[in-house]
Amino acid sequence: MMKIRTMLCWLPLLLILSTLPLHAEVDQELLGTLELDHAPLDIAVSLSGNQVYVLDDQSRILIFSTSGRLVDQLKVPPGTDQISIGPREDLLFLGNRKDKTVQVISLTFSYKIDLSDAPLKGPANAPVAIVVFSDFQCPYCARIGAIIDRVREAYPKKVKSLYKNYPLSSHKFSLVAAKAAIAAEAQGKFWEFHDLLFQNYNRLNDQKIDDIRLSLNLDKEKFKQVMEAPETLARIQREKHEGETAGVRGTPSVFVNGRKVRRANYDGIKKAVEAALEEK
Numbered sequence: 001m002m003k004i005r006t007m008l009c010w011l012p013l014l015l016i017l018s019t020l021p022l023h024a025e026v027d028q029e030l031l032g033t034l035e036l037d038h039a040p041l042d043i044a045v046s047l048s049g050n051q052v053y054v055l056d057d058q059s060r061i062l063i064f065s066t067s068g069r070l071v072d073q074l075k076v077p078p079g080t081d082q083i084s085i086g087p088r089e090d091l092l093f094l095g096n097r098k099d100k101t102v103q104v105i106s107l108t109f110s111y112k113i114d115l116s117d118a119p120l121k122g123p124a125n126a127p128v129a130i131v132v133f134s135d136f137q138c139p140y141c142a143r144i145g146a147i148i149d150r151v152r153e154a155y156p157k158k159v160k161s162l163y164k165n166y167p168l169s170s171h172k173f174s175l176v177a178a179k180a181a182i183a184a185e186a187q188g189k190f191w192e193f194h195d196l197l198f199q200n201y202n203r204l205n206d207q208k209i210d211d212i213r214l215s216l217n218l219d220k221e222k223f224k225q226v227m228e229a230p231e232t233l234a235r236i237q238r239e240k241h242e243g244e245t246a247g248v249r250g251t252p253s254v255f256v257n258g259r260k261v262r263r264a265n266y267d268g269i270k271k272a273v274e275a276a277l278e279e280k
Contacts, residue, residue, distance in 0.1 A: 032068050044092075045083045053092070054081045063091075077103065081201050084215045089225040089247050090262070110258040111246040115162055117235070122160030128257055128276045132267065133243040135172035135251040142198040144252040144264065151160060151269045159273055163194065164239045166183045166251050173204040176227075178236050180209045183226035189216050 033080050034128040045052055051071065052064040062082060080103075082095030098143040113131050130148050134141040147240075152159045153278040165181075167174035184193035196205065196212045213223055226232055243253065247260060254261040257273035 002112055008076070031269065033062055036062070041081050042083045046084045047089045047246075048249065050245060050247060053083055053085070056079065090260075106162065106218055108259055109247070110262075111255065113164075113246065113255060113258055114242060118162040118183060118239075120160055120162050121149070121191070121193070123157060126158055126160040127280045128155070128159045128273055130159060131164055131168035131255045132161070133164045133239070133246075133248045133251060133253040133255075135166055135168045135171055135174045135203055136181070136194075136197045136252045137199060137201050138168065140158045141252045142201045142252065145194070145198060147264075147266050148254070148269065150266060151273055154270065155273065155277070158277060163190075164243060164249060166235045166240050166253070167236065168245045168251060171210070173206070175236065176206065177204055177209060179227045179232050180213070180223075182232050182235065183223045184213070185216060185218065187218050187222060187225045189218060192216055193218075222264055 009201070034052070034054065036056060037059045037109075038060075040054050040056055042055040043053065050066060052063045053067065054064065055076070056062060059076050059078045059080060062070060063074070065071055074093055078097065079096045079098050080094045081097055081119045082093075083167055084093040084095070085091070089109045090108055090109075092105050094105065098104075113129075114178065115129060118131070132141075132144060132148060134144070148161045152161045165178040167178045181190060181193050181197060184190050193212060193216060196203065196215065197209075200208055200212070213220070244257075246253075246255065252264060254264040254269060254272075256269065257276045259272065259276075261268050261272045
């Protein structure tokens with residue numbers, strides 16, 4: 001009751017203040033202009049902020065990058081005059097005030113993910129690539145590797161899997177672990193180090209990471225040199241930025257040939273792989 005009384009005591013003052021004129025200076029800056037061929041009817045921005053959707057009067061949705069580049073366009077039913085995003089990144093709501101309808105469509109984006117320096121399992125020339133953006137302190141990430149291995153092993157000549165670092169700021173040792181994994185990779189032991197990190201995901205610290213190094217007989221000085229190299233941090237930052245550009249907002253995030261897998265379990269990944277193989 002004390003909190004309620006306190007709030008009520010302030011209510012008259014709030015009412016008085018709400019009637020007073022407010023004076024504020026607002027600066028504005030034009031950041032860019034999207035040049036269109038036809039009149040825009042509505043606009044929406046993706047949850048990640050990576051795409052801008054513009055509905056025009058030709059029953060098209062123009063998809064722009066945040067830099068203003070036209071990425072793609074979609075035809076929508078005539079009469080569509082409203083668009084909205086969410087609650088998932090891949091859902092688009094189309095409103096038609098005349099027909100009093102709302103249609104929901106699912107979008108599938110394909111992203112170009114750089115595979116050149118990512119640790120690899122499977123044949124390098126395999127036509128289907130499973131890429132996981134992962135964090136060494138994430139409990140779900142600790143399980144996804146075995147699931148991806150099962151899917152890859154079902155198609156031994158057609159599927160490869162690759163690892164990308166996406167350390168979360170909420171995990172104290174995830175960045176250190178990512179650096180250590182790259183240092184192990186430099187001595188040819190990435191996957192062994194990867195597995196041991198995930199076996200200890202819930203008790204990682206500097207000592208545990210060094211214990212793993214010792215157990216794999218990795219040279220201490222070479223290991224330290226790679227961990228502390230600016231190039232190592234730059235690679236991790238580049239991989240994380242690449243994930244963010246592809247709509248990664250949590251770990252693990254799995255992509256099959258650049259398309260995000262919504263249900264990142266065995267059946268979901270296998271289904272995505274089979275769909276990719278059908279396109280080849």
